[in-house]
Amino acid sequence: MDLRDEFRLTYLFIAHDLAVVKHISKHIAVMYLGKIAEYGGREEVIGNPLHPYTKALLAAVMLPNPHKKRLAKVLQGDVPSPANPPPGCRFNTRCPKAADKCRKEEPPLAEATPGRLVACHFWNA
Numbered sequence: 180m181d182l183r184d185e186f187r188l189t190y191l192f193i194a195h196d197l198a199v200v201k202h203i204s205k206h207i208a209v210m211y212l213g214k215i216a217e218y219g220g221r222e223e224v225i226g227n228p229l230h231p232y233t234k235a236l237l238a239a240v241m242l243p244n245p246h247k248k249r250l251a252k253v254l255q256g257d258v259p260s261p262a263n264p265p266p267g268c269r270f271n272t273r274c275p276k277a278a279d280k281c282r283k284e285e286p287p288l289a290e291a292t293p294g295r296l297v298a299c300h301f302w303n304a
Contacts, residue, residue: 180203213269215298230270258273259272
């Protein structure tokens with residue numbers, strides 16, 4: 180972090196643990212099967228996730244207090260092959276909000292709020 184600040188570096192950090200990503204990154208892009216599902220500033224993505232996959236990843240983060248309980252959102256369904264993703268939204272086979280539109284049309288990565296991008300037909304539903 181010191182090197183980043185001193186030399187004004189930009190780097191790409193890839194991880195599955197959003198708790199780690201939160202401490203390293205200023206901006207976060209959540210990807211699913213090679214496509215960006217959500218992008219925004221660290222505080223916005225962690226504090227107010229818009230995409231169902233981002234919400235599921237955050238629900239899987241280990242809590243530092245073993246006595247604090249949280250209901251984990253276990254994703255149902257099978258992970259599709261990255262070599263042969265499903266038509267429409269790539270997350271539709273596991274998404275709790277999936278509808279016919281999700282299985283037919285790939286959602287565009289669109290600005291939901293200033294500086295926040297999300298690729299979901301029903302992110303605000």
